[in-house]
Amino acid sequence: MPKKIRELKSLLLQAGFSYRPGKGSHTNWYHPLLPGRVTLSGKDGNDAKAYQEKDVNNALQKVEEIKQAQEEEQE
Numbered sequence: 001m002p003k004k005i006r007e008l009k010s011l012l013l014q015a016g017f018s019y020r021p022g023k024g025s026h027t028n029w030y031h032p033l034l035p036g037r038v039t040l041s042g043k044d045g046n047d048a049k050a051y052q053e054k055d056v057n058n059a060l061q062k063v064e065e066i067k068q069a070q071e072e073e074q075e
Contacts, residue, residue: 006044008056015060033066034059 009027012019017029022039029038038059040052 002047002050003053004044005040005042005046005048005052008040008048008052009044011056011060012038015063017059029059031059031063033063 009019009029012029015031017031017038019027019029022028024041025043026039026041029040038055040048040056042048042052
């Protein structure tokens with residue numbers, strides 16, 4: 001069962017992303033450690049598309065990898 005758009009937004013917020021509204025139902029999500037953005041479209045109650053879940057999961061994974069690399073450098 002696909003996640004809802006609101007669940008993806010919640011995951012991004014918990015990971016430290018901030019957002020700016022885009023056109024219509026689009027929101028652009030930014031993280032200080034990542035170049036670029038993650039764009040989500042759709043209302044909060046809509047089911048997320050597979051590519052949206054994949055984009056969010058990839059972004060979250062990249063943030064974790066960067067954080068781990070920074071921790072290793074400090075040791």
